[in-house]
Amino acid sequence: MSRMRVDQELCILCGQCVEVCPFLGVEIRGQSVEFTDSCRLCRVCIKACPTSAIWLEKSEAVGDVDKAQYKGVLIFAEQRQGQVQPVTYELIGKGLELAGHLGEQVTVFLAGSSIQSQAERLLEYGVDRVYLYNHQALEYCRIEPYTSIMVDLVRKIKPNIILMGATPVGRSLAPRVAARLRTGLTADCTSLSVKDNGDLVQTRPAFGGNVMAQIVTPRHRPQMATVRYKVMPAAAKVARPHGEIIHCPVDEKLLQSGIKVLGFEPHHVASSITDAEIIVAAGRGIGKPEGLELLEELAGLVGGVLGVTRPLVEQGWASYTQQVGMSGRTVRPRLYIACGISGAVQHVAGMRGSDVIFAINTDSDAPIFDVAHYGLVGDLYEVVPALIQALREGGSPDAVFQAG
Ligand SMILES: Cc1cc2nc3c(=O)[nH]c(=O)nc-3n(C[C@H](O)[C@H](O)[C@H](O)COP(=O)(O)OP(=O)(O)OC[C@H]3O[C@@H](n4cnc5c(N)ncnc54)[C@H](O)[C@@H]3O)c2cc1C
Structure with missing residues (x-):
């Protein structure tokens, strides 16, 4: 992470930086200037400092990612009770479009127990590969093993883009995966497109929906986005599926979890507007x-x-x-x-x-x-x-x- 630094010897505690900061991100504490979590690295303070005591320390990671190593779109296939959830097919539709633009492949991460048939079904939608993690311990989404296994896969296959549903599971998994990979994540995207250089343009409402923000992750890979159910049209089945299923061994070390699933009780919603015609x-x-x-x-x-x-x-x-x-x-x-x-x-x-x-x-x-x-x-x-x-x-x- 980049951060603002202050040379306390040059600093004369004039308070100019505190005054000009638009984010209340800098404070004088005792005899030193400190940057808080509100700092947005906008650098206004650098310009305002009369003694040039402030500078931006760039993390080594910034700019270090070799984008050329990251290719393709990886979709998280969420399954519940052994059934792949419909948002997955919508993500596949968008994934195929983005990958098609870049001339790259679409792969799917599927974890669960006895879900071979679901992996086969995913291939019918034209994806290139399904990475299948079949293990009794993965029947329910316990967040620690799912995070560990997905991160392990991402480190191996290096996708350029990862898409997940903005469901309770996706919203829980995506930030954990992003944090471990030290990359950016944009939640609840309403539209996604990709530039020729592979940068994902992630559009989502901001400031209470008054503006549509376009967010890019230009310096890190992979680029991660969640999308709500029903925001994008679902992929259609293809006439000649060509993809393959990769049966991935499950490393027992990655299954460690403090969560014990005692049972599963579905919550019945009388008539959901989400699925209404x-x-x-x-x-x-x-x-x-x-x-x-x-x-x-x-x-x-x-x-x-x-x-x-x-x-x-x-x-x-x-x-x-x-x-x-x-x-x-x-x-x-x-x-x-x-x-x-x-x-x-x-x-x-x-x-x-x-x-x-x-x-x-x-x-x-x-x-x-x-x-x-x-x-x-x-x-x-x-x-x-x-x-x-x-x-x-x-x-x-x-x-x-x-x-x-
Ligand atoms: C952060 C944030 C999130 C929000 N999220 C949502 C959200 O998820 N969903 C949402 O809906 N809103 C949301 N809002 C609120 C949103 O900004 C609007 O205030 C809201 O959608 C307006 O609802 P409305 O159209 O029913 O009411 P109004 O804007 O008051 O419109 C009423 C309309 O009815 C018409 N009308 C009046 N009488 C009649 C009649 N007899 N016959 C026919 N037409 C008539 C009027 O001409 C008017 O156009 C959010 C706001 C914020 C700040």
Whole structure:
């Protein structure tokens, strides 16, 4: 790690560095200047110091990584109860795209017990290699062995890019792996692309979703990113799978863990918006909690489930599990009907991947219309009952849209 250093003999304790620091990252403690964890190495203090007492000490590791040694994309295949989780296929889709751009390969890390068939299934999606760690002790994801084994593999195969799902397991594993490899990790990416030199451009919302930050890891390898479920389209099966399964021996030393799994009890969620094909989403425009009943009725008629914006959760009108958006769930239904939703960036971040978006809003300038494929300017308390009536009568809702 690079760090700021101070020559205490040259330092005259004038406090200029403390004053100019935009991050409150420097303090005078007693008779010396100290840099805190808030320091961002921006070097403003170096310029401000009248006696040139401050300098940036670069770590030896910086710039030392030979990027040419790192090739390909490695995907972490998360399995639960012996089933590879769907986010893995989405990561494979993106991995194939990135590797295709660089003319490199896509490999998969899969650990578990009796999961040969899952490894074979992964090959059907066009990956080049599945590194399979089959061992009774890997049946459940205990974080220490999974970290040790994955780090061991990464050190051997040196991938340029590692992708993991932003699931509870991925969020726990990725930072541990990144810390051991002393490399960068960008969480919850909404978009990924790669430059010709192999640098991964990782886009994610920052500052409360008000800006989309593009993050690169130019000096370290591998480059690591997590991506939420449903943010990216899943890979399709290929006609002629060509990959191979590498059966990796499990080093008993790497299985050490302080965690003992006593059992596994699945948590049943009644109807998850994450997997729903159709979502009828309610925003603050409903005005009163009773409005949810109306939209629930519509959802029932179209075979969908109810989603909400964050203000409705904050009001206590709906559950957090129903919230769509940056701090809620990311969804990718075939149809998303947005009712009384303005289209704030934090909400749109969670639903813009929907196949078809239909928005109803009284305000023709509402930003939701920028992402909607179909929009209807009108009062939801007029439009939705008319839709419900049309659907109940077995007629086509077209009449309502035409009237709108
Ligand atoms: C860090 C952070 C994270 C956030 N995460 C999320 C998140 O995950 N999900 C999320 O949703 N928000 C999130 N937000 C909040 C977000 O910024 C917005 O405040 C929120 O999405 C607005 O919700 P809304 O569209 O329901 O309400 P509003 O913005 O108030 O919009 C209501 C809309 O309803 C329309 N309307 C009013 N009456 C009617 C009617 N009778 N018929 C039809 N239309 C009508 C209005 O024209 C208006 O466009 C987050 C904010 C922050 C700072």
